[in-house]
Amino acid sequence: MPTFEYAPAPESRAVVDVDSTYGLFINGDWVDGRGTAFKTVNPATEEVLADIHEASPDDVDLAVKAARTAYTRVWSRMSGADRGKYLFRIARILQERAREFAVLETLDNGKPIKETRDVDIPLAAAHFFYHAGWADKLSYAGYGPDPRPHGVVGQIIPWNFPLLMLAWKVAPALATGNTVVLKPAETTPLTALLFAQVCQQAELPPGVVNIVTGAGDTGQAIVDHPGIDKIAFTGSTGVGKMIARSIAGTRKKATLELGGKGANIVFDDAPIDQTVEGIVRGIFFNQGHVCCAGSRLLVQETVADEVVRRLQRRLSTLRVGDPLDKNTDVGAINSRAQLDRITSLVDAGEAEGAERWDNGCALPQKGFWFRPTLFSGVTQTHRIAQEEIFGPVLSVLTFRTPQEAVAKANNTPYGLSAGIWTDKGSRILWMADQLKAGVVWANTFNQFDPTSPFGGYKESGYGREGGRHGLEAYLKGSI
Amino acid sequence: MAERVDVRKTYKLYIGGKFPRSESGRSYEVYAAPTRAGASPKFLANASQGSRKDARDAVTAARGAQAGWAGATAYNRGQVLYRVAEVMEGRRAQFVEEVRASEGVSPSKADSLVSQAIDRWVWYAGWSDKLPQVLGGLNPVAGPFFNISAPEPSGVVAVLAPQESSLLGLVSVIAPAIVTGNSVVVVSSKERPLPAITLSECLATSDVPGGVVNIVTGDAVEIAPWLASHRDVNGIDLTGAAGLQGEAWGEWERAAADTLKRVIRPGGAGAAAIEPDWSVEPGLQRMSTFLETKTVWHPKGR
CATH class of the missing domain: 3.40.309.10 (Aldehyde Dehydrogenase; Chain A, domain 2)
Known part of the structure; x- marks a missing residue:
């Protein structure tokens, strides 16, 4: 039998411009972080891709305040139909810039381009498109005639599916009328920071989405901030338990998507x-x-x-x-x-x-x-x-x-x-x-879809993301 | 003619379908709520004072019964729970008397509370074969797959029953947890445990399998930390923290975080715990908190 050799077929990096330094995205603008800057590297080459500012607790406070102001003055007053249109815009921009996102994700994360191109980025866009349609239909979702958002949501996401996890978190939060302070993982911040540019292109009102970079300390500052109404976390069971302990005895809500051993x-x-x-x-x-x-x-x-x-x-x-x-x-x-x-x-x-x-x-x-x-x-x-x-x-x-x-x-x-x-x-x-x-x-495995609720039993966490079920965590009150 | 000397009841725990005394051998005095200031408190009974070990035995019984209860058909669970309401109705006079004495309310108010409690039980019983359709369904995924989500019980749930509402509040926390297939370990109201004990007698004489509901009378402040940290408990309802002397629901929630239990916090705002108004229709939250959504995928093809 003849054997066929593969010729290299590299995707071009030229589609992406990586800046040398990234600040924090707060209230629609780029601001300097007051923590200790860190570097993000390409794990396939160990090449430094960019310097990333670290958000100090004061920076997190700034972001939470921006999110609160955007919530009370703009986002909670806007009609669901208009919120939905912003989400549709974001979905479309993600599709338009899909190749750029795919290459950047592969550079920062190390995962194969065929996965970022065929799974991560299209699914992220699909999540925004799906949730966009919910924004003006929440009274039909089975959570009462006039379900209300929590307010400001703190979201902490992992490095394994950086943009996709952002989409799982941000899309339902915005569709239901919450505003967001999101922290990407410290090893994979770049697509979240590029997403900030998408928010700017979509002319999303300032403060609706704030992105703060950093590691565990920044995450803890978000969890502990008294202005946060709800936490959404994807990551390890160990950190998930820390978050559950941190918010015990308060009225903060949480959804936790944690580890597994499937x-x-x-x-x-x-x-x-x-x-x-x-x-x-x-x-x-x-x-x-x-x-x-x-x-x-x-x-x-x-x-x-x-x-x-x-x-x-x-x-x-x-x-x-x-x-x-x-x-x-x-x-x-x-x-x-x-x-x-x-x-x-x-x-x-x-x-x-x-x-x-x-x-x-x-x-x-x-x-x-x-x-x-x-x-x-x-x-x-x-x-x-x-x-x-x-x-x-x-x-x-x-x-x-x-x-x-x-x-x-x-x-x-x-x-x-x-x-x-x-x-x-x-x-x-x-x-x-x-x-x-x-x-x-x-008879299949690892299939994902925006309409299909995802989440665990026991110590894999609680709450569901995706589908009608995923809206519940972002809405207040009795169902 | 001399007045008849009545036969009094010994009030015990309800664990695994049996009525044991506390393994600790302890009991505590239960008094009627004073109906007017200055009246000397009327002794009602010596209730068993449940211990840590009793609570653990109850968890073992609850775990043993849970799979079978969850595996029963929804129609069957609905009928069994409806049967409980039938038996409660037959014991109405006893409940009215105990609620009146426990809560210090008028006989007509007590009668109304018992009616509401029985009606609440019937309301929840009917959910057994409806909730999966209301909360679950087909998901229209973008691919050639059959994909469906349905709720399942979380497993064993610890319930701190409300301190004030001795029967209506009690059934309003037990029925939602078990109708979906969970089993429960209930710590009764400390000062007002008698309706809980009578309810356990209704459960024992209905067709509720032993171990599905376990009721421990005593002080939740003593027992709750052990249930909150118990590794074989999947959820905890902290409603009964409200009005409890020395309660620490934040601590209990923190202990529950170590095994990521599903938690119902007590009512109220901030750190303050307030007992809810039990007269309003409750909604689905008390059921949905102790449910897990399972989603199953299968490819379609010729």
């Missing part, structure tokens, strides 16, 4: 090729930096060897490298800190006796990289079966009966996602009923 369950009657593709999508999509990743593969014992063999063959064809190359399947790990976390958990997996395999691919000299890795012989007590790795590492466990699969799948404090692969319809529905997970993908 079980992807494969029965012996599953269509094998389709299943292998789904497993790969479940854990190697976005380098495994996905809270709902199918990081625990539960395979029925009779087909375990075959599934693992086929998976290894498939992983050997994954192309790891330059995220801007359109052929790339797996990009760079987002940061050295994350690479260290993955490495230490993988080492723990080996030390505890699981069998480690990786695809042996060549890795670039510079940047942060990790080979697609698979562990077999994993038991439930292994750390790699319990803790979220948030990297391209799959732990394979086996089961014999559906009951055993359910028991193992639910044996985790998390409850975000699960997958089921089988040809038997009644078994899919029975399994879906039993699994304690907010999203269950049957």
Whole structure:
């Protein structure tokens, strides 16, 4: 059989102008941060992309006040139809500038251009388009005849889907009439800062969206600010618990989208090729930096060897490298800190006796990289079966009966996602009923849509984002 | 003729469908609410004073019963809860007397409160097979997928029952939690526990499986911290913090954050906890707080 080599097919960087320094976006203007500036780097090359100002607590205060003023004077008085038009404008501008956003996201995050181009950016635009239509229809959403916004919402988002998480947060908040102080992750601030330019182009009233950059201290300042009415957070379960503790005893509301350890369950009657593709999508999509990743593969014992063999063959064809190359399947790990976390958990997996395999691919000299890795012989007590790795590492466990699969799948404090692969319809529905997970993908995995509510059970957090359900968190009062 | 010496009731806990005394062996005196100033308080009963261990036993019972209760059909749960209202109606006289004594209200007011409580129970019973349609449904995703969302119970819920409203408030916090398939551990009003104990007798003689509702009488200030930090409790309703001597609902919410419990805060603004007005139609919030939305995707194809 002839083998075909891939020629490099890099996407051009020329479509993006990255400034050397970025300030904070407060009240529609760029202002200097009074904290200690930090750098954002391209994780694929370690090249410094820009200096980013850090928002001090005083800067956060300024942003909250701007958001409050915009809320009381402008945004809460505007008709839903007009709010919706601003959101439609934003959706359209995101579509118009999609390539620019895709390249910038890939530069700052390290994820493959084919994912930013085909998933992150189009879905972000779709979220704005979807929520734009809700703005003048809230009285039909099932939350009473005249549902009211909370006021000023503090939003803290992670680095794994920077612009998409911004869209998940900002679109419903604005559609329901709230104003926003948003903090992007410190390793991936650039698309949020470019989004500030979109707000300017859309002529969104000043102060409706404020973007403050920084790390944990800036986030804590937002959470603790007395002028914040509601927190929306996506990130780790550890930080989520800190936020829940911080707002305990107050009247601040919160939605928390936290970690996961999703079980992807494969029965012996599953269509094998389709299943292998789904497993790969479940854990190697976005380098495994996905809270709902199918990081625990539960395979029925009779087909375990075959599934693992086929998976290894498939992983050997994954192309790891330059995220801007359109052929790339797996990009760079987002940061050295994350690479260290993955490495230490993988080492723990080996030390505890699981069998480690990786695809042996060549890795670039510079940047942060990790080979697609698979562990077999994993038991439930292994750390790699319990803790979220948030990297391209799959732990394979086996089961014999559906009951055993359910028991193992639910044996985790998390409850975000699960997958089921089988040809038997009644078994899919029975399994879906039993699994304690907010999203269950049957014969598919990692599908997302603005109309589809997303969020977890148990320690994966509370509240839902997306769909009619997602509006609830941004509206006051009884339903 | 000499007046008959009546047979008095021993008031106990309700855990796992049984009526045990507190494992601590403690009890406390319950008095009628004074109807006029200066009157000497009338002794009503020695109620069991539930302990940390009683609360933990109740959580174990609640966990054991939860999957079966949630797995019952919605129609079945609705009928079982309606049956509770039927039994309450049969015990109306006892409830009226206990509410009157506990709350210090007139007999006609007590009668009205009992009617509202029974009607509230019936209102919630009817939600069992309607809420999934009201809160769930098909999501029109942009792709060849069948995608549907439906609510499911959170699991085991701890409930601090209101201190003032001994029956109407009590049913208004229990019924919404269980109608959707949760099981509950209830800490009764401290000073006014008698209607809660009588309610437990209604539950035991209806078809509510043992362990779905567990009622611990005693002091929520003593018991709440253990429920708030309990790792096998999924949600906590802090409504009963209002009017409780020495309450610390902020502390309890902080403890609940360690396991990310779903929380209903007490009524009121700021740190102040105020008991809600139970006479108004409650809305869905008390049910929806202890529900999880599950979304299931499946591809469509030929």
